[in-house]
Amino acid sequence: xxxxxxxxxxxxxxxxxxxxxxxxxxxxxxxxxxxxxxxxxxxxxxxxxxxxxxxxxxxxxxxxxxxxxxxxxxxxxxxxxxxxxxxxxxxxxxxxxxxxxxxxxxxxxxxxxxxxxxxxxxxxxxxxxxxxxxxxxxxxxxxxxxxxxxxxxxxxxxxxxxxxxxxxxxxxxxxxxxxxxxxxxxxxxxxxxxxxxxxxxxxxxxxxxxxxxxxxxxxxxxxxxxxxxxxxxxxxxxxxxxxxxxxxxxxxxxxxxxxxxxxxxxxxxxxxxxxxxxxxxxxxxxxxxxxxxxxxxxxxxxxxxxxxxxxxxxxxxxxxxxxxxxxxxxxxxxxxxxxxxxxxxxxxxxxxxxxxxxxxxxxxxxxxxxxxxxxxxxxxxxxxxxxxxxxxxxxxxxxxxxxxxxxxxxxxxxxxxxxxxxxxxxxxxxxxxxxxxxxxxxxxxxxxxxxxxxxxxxxxxxxxxxxxxxxxxxxxxxxxxxxxxxxxxxxxxxxxxxxxxxxxxxxxxxxxxxxxxxxxxxxxxxxxxxxxxxxxxxxxxxxxxxxxxxxxxxxxxxxxxxxxxxxxxxxxxxxxxxxxxxxxxxxxxxxxxxxxxxxxxxxxxxxxxxxxxxxxxxxxxxxxxxxxxxxxxxxxxxxxxxxxxxxxxxxxx
Numbered sequence: 001x002x003x004x005x006x007x008x009x010x011x012x013x014x015x016x017x018x019x020x021x022x023x024x025x026x027x028x029x030x031x032x033x034x035x036x037x038x039x040x041x042x043x044x045x046x047x048x049x050x051x052x053x054x055x056x057x058x059x060x061x062x063x064x065x066x067x068x069x070x071x072x073x074x075x076x077x078x079x080x081x082x083x084x085x086x087x088x089x090x091x092x093x094x095x096x097x098x099x100x101x102x103x104x105x106x107x108x109x110x111x112x113x114x115x116x117x118x119x120x121x122x123x124x125x126x127x128x129x130x131x132x133x134x135x136x137x138x139x140x141x142x143x144x145x146x147x148x149x150x151x152x153x154x155x156x157x158x159x160x161x162x163x164x165x166x167x168x169x170x171x172x173x174x175x176x177x178x179x180x181x182x183x184x185x186x187x188x189x190x191x192x193x194x195x196x197x198x199x200x201x202x203x204x205x206x207x208x209x210x211x212x213x214x215x216x217x218x219x220x221x222x223x224x225x226x227x228x229x230x231x232x233x234x235x236x237x238x239x240x241x242x243x244x245x246x247x248x249x250x251x252x253x254x255x256x257x258x259x260x261x262x263x264x265x266x267x268x269x270x271x272x273x274x275x276x277x278x279x280x281x282x283x284x285x286x287x288x289x290x291x292x293x294x295x296x297x298x299x300x301x302x303x304x305x306x307x308x309x310x311x312x313x314x315x316x317x318x319x320x321x322x323x324x325x326x327x328x329x330x331x332x333x334x335x336x337x338x339x340x341x342x343x344x345x346x347x348x349x350x351x352x353x354x355x356x357x358x359x360x361x362x363x364x365x366x367x368x369x370x371x372x373x374x375x376x377x378x379x380x381x382x383x384x385x386x387x388x389x390x391x392x393x394x395x396x397x398x399x400x401x402x403x404x405x406x407x408x409x410x411x412x413x414x415x416x417x418x419x420x421x422x423x424x425x426x427x428x429x430x431x432x433x434x435x436x437x438x439x440x441x442x443x444x445x446x447x448x449x450x451x452x453x454x455x456x457x458x459x460x461x462x463x464x465x466x467x468x469x470x471x472x473x474x475x476x477x478x479x480x481x482x483x484x485x486x487x488x489x490x491x492x493x494x495x496x497x498x499x500x501x502x503x504x505x506x507x508x509x510x511x512x513x514x515x516x517x518x519x520x521x522x523x524x525x526x527x528x529x530x531x532x533x534x535x536x537x538x539x540x541x542x543x544x545x546x547x548x549x550x551x552x553x554x555x556x557x558x559x560x561x562x563x564x565x566x567x568x569x570x571x572x573x574x575x576x577x578x579x580x581x582x583x584x585x586x587x588x589x590x591x592x593x594x595x596x597x598x599x600x601x602x603x604x605x606x607x608x609x610x611x612x613x614x615x616x617x618x619x620x621x622x623x624x625x626x627x628x629x630x631x632x633x634x635x636x637x638x639x640x641x642x643x644x645x646x647x648x649x650x651x652x653x
Contacts, residue, residue: 016042033061033070040077044084045236048275051081072101072110076117083121084238086277086310091121112142113159120166124278128170135167158199161190165202172206177213184210201230205243212250220250241270241279248286261290268306281310429469436465496535499584499651500577503547504529507575510551514559521559523571530577536584536651542627543651546635549620550588550647551575556611557592557645582652583633589646595639603637 019042023035036058043051055077062070075098083091095117102110115138122131142160168183188203190196208223224247231240244267252260264287271279284307291300443458507525515521551573558571576587595603599610606622628635632652639645 029061029065033058033065033067036061037070037073037077040074040081044077044080045238046274048081048084051077055081068101068105069107069110072098072105072107075101076110076114079117083117083124085275086281088121088125092118095121108141108145109159112138112145112163115141116159116163116166119170123166123169123173126173128174132167132170135163135170138163139167157190157194158196161187161194161196161199161203164190165199165206168206172209172213175213177210180206181210197230198234201227201234201236201239201243204230205239205246208243208246208250212246212253215253217250217254221247224250237270237274238276238279241267241274241276241283244270245279245283245286248290252290257290257294261287264290277310281307284310429473433469436462436469439465492539494537494539497538497540497543499533499536499543499586500529502540502544503575503577503586506544506548507551507573510548510555511573514552514555518559521555521562521571523555523558523573526572526574528574528576530579533577533579533584534653536653538631538651543631546624546627546649547586547588549624550649553620554588554590554592554645557590561592580650583650584653586649586651587646588649589644591644594641594643594645595637596641600637600639604635 016039019035019039023032023039026032026035036054040051040053040055040058043054055074059071059074059078062068062074075094079091079094079098081091082088082094095114099111099114099118102114115134119131119134119138122128122134142163146160164183164187168180168187171177171180171183184203184206187199188207191200191203204223204227208220208227211217211220211223224243227243228240228247231237231243244263248260248263248267251257251263264283268280268283268287271283284303288300288303288307291297291303439458439462443455443462446454446458504527507527511523511525554573558573562569562571572591574587574589576585576589578585578587595610603610604621604625625635628649628651634648634650636648637645638648
């Protein structure tokens with residue numbers, strides 16, 4: 001314990017030396033200010049006179065720069081020094097002034113600290129009745145503050161523990177031991193949890209006092225020995241004096257008078273060395289009582305004189321009056337503040353009522369004025385509603401006509417392509433029909449010759465030709481039915497559909513339709529079909545309209561680029577199908593001029609078109625977007641201006 005005392009003492013000396021060096025060499029006033037505050041804080045227990053000098057200088061500097069938080073800290077250190085010296089009147093004066101400073105800047109930790117310090121001052125002068133309200137208010141404010149803010153540093157945690165110590169001491173000295181133990185135990189737990197060593201000696205001494213009251217000698221002595229050792233280690237002579245005095249009280253309780261007188265003498269000696277008048281008074285009073293019990297009148301008289309002098313120093317008539325006056329003034333000030341707040345609330349309430357009445361009158365006037373126009377407004381609204389309904393019906397009719405016109409226009413674009421596509425199966429039908437006629441003539445001749453084997457071979461050829469005629473006839477029938485579906489309004493009936501077959505058919509129809517208009521146009525058709533596509537439940541004619549529109553736009557794009565480009569340019573339109581986890585994917589890509597970035601977001605809007613007037617309605621992509629949306633799919637576009645455009649359609653499986 002001696003080694004610990006020396007180590008802590010040296011560390012504190014080094015800290016003070018460092019602060020003194022900072023104060024001496026500082027060129028910036030704010031640095032000097034912080035050094036002065038920390039020096040006064042370091043000295044208030046061990047050297048209160050030095051604390052007062054440094055705190056006064058800090059206060060003057062903080063006041064000059066209007067640093068209210070530092071003013072409060074300097075005032076608090078001044079108050080601590082005077083309270084330590086037993087000058088409670090001056091201590092209370094500066095505590096109250098510091099509190100007002102913190103209230104002005106709404107600094108809750110400072111307000112809590114000053115309430116605690118004021119309560120602790122009352123505890124020191126054994127005025128527990130006035131002490132407890134300040135300490136309880138401090139505890140309540142601190143609890144509220146910690147619910148809304150996390151404790152940021154050890155100083156704030158220490159402050160909370162100190163509040164619990166002081167409340168515990170109030171209950172201790174009023175012999176409410178259960179309450180005292182509850183608060184002291186909470187403080188002890190916080191000190192252990194957050195390693196708050198600066199108050200450990202105080203807690204150990206208070207717990208020793210509790211055990212004295214309970215009559216537990218060994219436990220009490222253990223706590224008090226620990227308190228003495230910690231006070232020495234922390235260089236806290238005031239708490240050392242108090243701990244000695246509590247030790248004396250313990251030995252007196254258990255009839256060990258010599259030990260009691262010895263530790264009382266140690267307490268007095270330590271208090272006198274530090275000029276702690278309250279502790280001098282307490283130790284002297286205890287020694288006076290002990291020697292009086294021993295009938296040692298000379299020694300009793302000696303300490304009686306000493307305690308009388310200390311009492312006069314602390315509780316002189318002027319100081320008592322000053323302290324009472326400060327207490328009265330503070331209570332009066334609090335009452336004035338409360339009265340002013342009440343008056344302000346009454347004024348606000350009155351103004352609120354007047355404002356409410358004015359608003360009510362204004363609302364009555366507005367309602368009365370509105371009631372005069374309501375009937376006229378209702379008639380006008382009814383007329384407007386009827387006009388809007390008529391206009392809406394007309395718009396809906398026009399919209400349906402436009403959509404149907406767009407369908408028929410696209411069908412018109414396909415006419416040449418349809419003719420081209422139908423021509424192939426019809427050629428097959430005609431050719432195989434002529435071949436069958438020749439085969440029948442041959443068969444009749446062979447039948448006349450009686451060659452049954454040749455007749456059978458000819459019949460097999462006829463059968464195969466008829467199958468091909470049937471196949472190509474159905475192909476032509478499918479093309480016609482598809483176009484009829486395309487021209488009719490959607491039935492919204494979904495059916496399983498082969499996407500590869502559907503898109504391939506519309507690709508070729510669109511290509512041949514454009515070539516029928518311009519025989520010079522050629523484009524490479526690149527088809528990349530995924531072979532494992534499942535059938536997709538869609539409305540075929542609706543999806544057909546979508547892909548037809550995409551193909552038509554793609555061929556238009558490459559055709560326009562071909563007109564302006566050199567001979568090296570080769571138009572190409574790519575159709576790809578694919579599959580992901582939940583969708584069948586259709587991609588239509590062209591190597592045309594691309595889409596400008598500033599209009600890319602507009603191309604799905606109704607009536608927006610990049611084609612010259614008369615060449616496009618602007619409904620194709622918007623209609624395609626609505627169809628894909630109705631199928632719970634998506635349609636996206638990727639494009640690089642001057643290079644390519646790719647539309648990506650995703651349909652849910």
